[in-house]
Amino acid sequence: MTKKITLSLMVVSWLGLSFIGFNPPASAAIASAAPSNTSYGGSPDILVPAVQGPSVGSRLSSRAKTSWPWYITRASGLIAALALFTLILSGVGMITGYTFRLLEPLTAWATHRAVGIVFAVSVLIHGIALLFDHFVPFSVIQVLVPFASKYREVTIAGHNFGSLWVALGIFASYALLALVLTSLLWMDKKPHRWKSFHYLAYLIAVLVFFHALNLGTDLMHGIFRTLWIIMGLVIAIAIIFRLRRARSI
Ligand code: HEM
Ligand code: HEM
DSSP: OHHHHHHHHHHHHHHHHHHHHTSOOTTOOOGGGOOTTOOOBTOOOOOOOOOOOSSHHHHHHHHHHHHHHHHHHHHHHHHHHHHHHHHHHHHHHHHHSSHHHHSOHHHHHHHHHHHHHHHHHHHHHHHHHHHTOSSSOOOHHHHHSTTOOOBTOOEETTEEOOSHHHHHHHHHHHHHHHHHHHHHHHTTTOHHHHHHHHTHHHHHHHHHHHHHHHHOSTTSSHHHHHHHHHHHHHHHHHHHHHHHHHTTO
16 A cells, blocks of 8 residues: 555656756746856856757757756755645644544555655655756765755854755755654654654754755745745644644643
8 A cells, every 4th residue: 555655656746846847947047057167155046048959849958968957956855845745734634633534544644654755765866966966066975964065155144154054954854864764663663762753844844944945946936935935834833733732642
């Protein structure tokens, strides 16, 4: 059951990936054809001319050839975000009982687990794709170690916080690793310990919200940004429901 759901979710989400990822936002003719000597340390907006070509098809394929890691990073980030949203709502729903109005308990549990795996795989692809990007180059150390990168450094009230937004994504990834591993290994054997680790989900949601809000090309402007903020508010309301339930569980 879980295998079937995981596979279907993978296929559906990666079809979505192709659509979203190869559809660059109008405001961001961004890094797709940037000169290779452009520096990105701390530089938020990169405007470059569109790729020239005789037809839309050849332009798309040329863009895909040069910038595929960037499209994959964006698309996998967005799929991870959707999965996270579903996980928090279905998780809180399992505690409050709302999820079981839509799905019977076994299906609800298997779907939640399957979406958890899709989430983890998408985050893995999100990080790995960055290593292949020629325009926004990340090394393995910069993907694994918080603040090692210089990408979009943050200055608040005159204080430099380094690559804070990237670091939030890295912290979220470590928390996710702990959460998924403990779920797969401990859920039956050490339920109390597993449960404590599962609360990391809420921390992940907060970290990812600010990470994506401040870094994402697609979430930078327009409808995607509005949707992202609405999703953040929905999660906040779900957490309030969860806290009210906490008195009785
Ligand atoms: C992949 C393996 C996962 C499994 C097997 C799993 C399983 C479960 C189960 C059985 C529950 C219900 C707990 C209960 O009734 O007390 C739950 C709750 C929950 N899950 Fe997961 N989960 C997984 C991954 C994730 C991930 C990756 C996230 C989000 C980052 C997440 C977010 C949540 C949330 C927010 C709750 C409600 C927790 C609470 O407030 O008590 N889960 N999960
Ligand atoms: C739980 C882990 C993570 C999640 C859920 C996540 C999610 C996201 C999302 C939703 C976006 C916005 C995508 C867009 O607007 O198109 C994004 C952007 C980005 N993330 Fe992550 N991320 C995570 C971890 C990481 C890690 C570990 C790194 C590596 C250092 C990273 C680097 C980036 C970068 C550089 C961008 C900007 C890409 C762009 O130009 O749109 N993320 N992330």
